[in-house]
Amino acid sequence: MKRLILLFIATFLMFALSACKEEEPQPEERFAAYTKLWNSQKFDEMYDYLSTDAKKGISKKDFIDRYEKIYDGIEIENLKITYKKPKEIKEDSKRKNASLPYDASMETIAGPVNFSQKAKFVKEERDKAVNWYIDWNPKHIFPELKEGEKVSVDSYPAVRGEIVDRNERGLALNGSVYEAGIVPEKMTGNEQNSISQTAKLLNMSEEEIQKQLDQTWVQPGSFVPLKKFSMEQTALLEQLIKVPGVMVNETEDRIYPYKEATAHLIGYIGPISAEELEKRKGEGYSANDVIGKRGLEQVFEERLKGEGGASIYIKAENGQEKVIATKPAEEGETIYLTIDAELQKTILAQYKGAKGTAAAIHPVTGETLALVSSPSFDPNKFVLGISQSERTALEKNPDKPLLNRFTSLYSPGSTIKPLVAAAALENGVDPNKAMNIKGLQWQKSKSWGNYRITRVHDYGKPVNMKDALVYSDNIYFAQKALELGQEKFTAGLKKFGFEEKMIYEYPMSAAKIGDISTEIKLADSGYGQGQLQATSLHMAAAYTAFVNNGSIIAPTLELDKEQQTWKPNTISANSNAAVMAGLKEIVTNPKGTAHSAADLGIPIAGKTGTAELKQKQGETGTENGWFVAFNTENPRLLIALMQENVPKGGSKHAVDKVEAIMTNYFRIKH
Known part of the structure; x- marks a missing residue:
């Protein structure tokens, strides 16, 4: 019995010693734990792994501060300390020292940094427990770094592109x-x-x-x-x-x-x-x-x-x-922009401080030649140091010179009529069929109450499509919108890019059709009132269809970009010819709303527009004057210009400005 007990004790001691041996710490395991802390930049915990001699050379506070200051200073990112712990660790209880290799990689303010280094470990007994501790020195941060030396950073600012x-x-x-x-x-x-x-x-x-x-x-x-x-x-x-x-x-x-x-x-x-x-x-x-x-x-x-x-x-x-x-x-x-800076300057000068916006494009290539917002401000002041009083004056100016009007949406007024005409033609309307309109006011039925569509002149004869464009007849286009109905009217304008964000380098607001759920709203939209809204650039782009046999060219702002078609085959050749005939006669016909542009002596086609802004019928509101025009013989400039709150004369003020701009651009001598 006694022999059995002794045998049991011996066996137990053997297993106990074996277990203790298996649990004896190894440097490879310690380094794997250390590198994990290092990758997480837990410097305070890393310090606890330092050997006694290493701790004599640097305090915990200095250790943490040094890592943090260097890593922050060089703007370290993606720190990766790699040490591959062997699958099998050869146990050696007699080992007192160990040297283990590791790789370091990181992204810094000066680019990637990579190096390989070895970490030395020593076996020490602390608190009656034996373990491995890293014999740390500054070379662990960078191999070139010695005690007492500092890491410095010089920055070289980038030169901003022009x-x-x-x-x-x-x-x-x-x-x-x-x-x-x-x-x-x-x-x-x-x-x-x-x-x-x-x-x-x-x-x-x-x-x-x-x-x-x-x-x-x-x-x-x-x-x-x-x-x-x-x-x-x-x-x-x-x-x-x-x-x-x-x-x-x-x-x-x-x-x-x-x-x-x-x-x-x-x-x-x-x-x-x-x-x-x-x-x-x-x-x-x-x-x-x-x-x-x-x-x-x-x-x-x-x-x-x-x-x-x-x-x-x-x-x-x-x-x-x-x-x-x-x-x-x-x-x-x-x-490199497609912009013509001198044209841009000429257009702004025409406003003389009045509120408005203009977009000028090459209607064949789509190159944007000018994007103007008036009134404006001097951007140099914001860079050189604008005073608070100057900033306040700009912000409180009732004309809002800081507002970018060429990205803003406006009612297009009668400049929408060629687009409505195109939609009507594409849906089978005969452009030569005259509409017998009498008087200056019209309503579809008594269900409209007191609401009536008005026009400027009664020419005492039936009006066909070309006449309606030349005279800018609101009643004609209101009736055409009603004939089209909501669905076809919407589809017609969508073919011209309405309700679609234009793919363009400068963020632009998408043109909107708005609410056309009632007959009155649909009729008003037919001649450019209602809730229709568009930017000057969108109206310019839409008119490129009449220059390019029915296809709309995508506007571009960067030079040497490949020409692209935004809306191919928007209208047929026949429809395009019918609209163009009206656009030309708007200028050539003495009764045309833009006849004064004929004085330029070059073939101009275009459409005027006056958008009246008021709360309800019967009120006197303000007016925005439009003119969208292009040279039909030399189509390298198409301009859509709008002036807010025009004095009496409506679109005439926009026509006068476009005339002056074209005179300068085409170097016309009178």
Whole structure:
């Protein structure tokens, strides 16, 4: 019995010793756990794996701070420390040291960094337990890093790409500007007077200037920048340099040579906001960067911004630099537009500050030649430093110069009639069949109550389609809309792109048909009132059908883009010929609403329109005047122009503007 008990004890001890042996920690297992923490950047827990000697060389706080500062400074991403633990670990209780290889890879501000290294482990007993601890040193961060050395980063900002027109005239350029500032010690004895004069000249408040001077970094000899201004402002330069303490330097910044003419189209840049920085996290932006705030500067931001460069290096004790990674800055793309900057300037000048919008395109290629919104503003002020008073004045201006009108929707008025005519023709209407309309007012039935469609003139004879286009007869087109009915009317306008977002580089609002659920609403829509709405660009694009044998060309904004058809075969050749006959006679016929354009001496076709804006019939509302026109002999310019709140004369004001624009564009001499 005693022998059995002894045998049992011996067996138990053997299994116990075997179990203890199996559970003895191995360096491979410890390193696998360590690299897992490393990949998760749990530096506080990593420190617990350090050997006693390693801990003597660096405190836990310094260990954590060093990793965090370096990793944050080089903007580390996708950190991957790879150590493959062997499938079978050869147990050796006599081992006191171990050296295990690992690979490190990461993305940094200066590009990818990869290296291979070995980690040394030592076996130590702590709290009566034996385990393996890493003999850490700075080479684990980077192999080139030695004790006492620091990792540094130099950033190289990207050069923003420029935007130019079809003739390579600059629309958004990187150019020279002046920067005014104050050197405090140079205005000694004249402080108040200098600040007061500078504030008036730079359109700043004295408080704003004092706030800049009170910054903690400012020393007596420091140049404290206040505001940038254009190189054209030579008079301002001369006044500023006479003020004690004021210095003016030449520096680089974004400039917009065409100022108000291209402000809504090109937009401007500005310092990136905290919200934008968060939204674009991981895209290479820093708090000191600029970003497109509106217009094409914003639309083409990714292509314009370029990519900043950087260099990560270690400065050795002997002064030499050990480069870990470097990436040169990449210049942003130059964007070549189809825009004709001089035409853009000419169109805006015609408004003389009046409210309106115009789109000019090449009706055969679809190239956008101009996109104008009036009134406008000078985008240079937003880049160089617009004062709060100037910003407030723009924001509170009742004419809304900051509103981009070429992306806004407007009632097209009678410019919709050629499209309604096309829809009627495609549904079998005989263009030569005359409609016997009497008087200036009409209603379908007494069910309309007091509501009537009105027209400007009664010509005392039946009206066919061409006559209706020439005279711009509301009653004719109201009746045609009712004959078509809701379904065919909608289908007809959809063939011209209504209710469809245009594929275009600049975000545009889709043209809308609106509510045509009642006879009155449908009838009103037939002559361009109702709830129909479109942009000036959409109306210009729609009219390309009449130039291109019934197909609508897709507008483009970038030069050398392949020409595309947006709406092929919108109308048949016969329908197109019938509408074109009317569009030509609108100009050539003395009774045509655009007959004054015949004075140009070139063959013009087009359609005028007056959209009346009022709450209900019987009221006197405001009017928007339209003219969509093109040269039939030399179809390289089609313009859709609208002026808001036109004085008496309606569309005549739009016709006059288009005449002046075409005179300039085609270099017509009278």
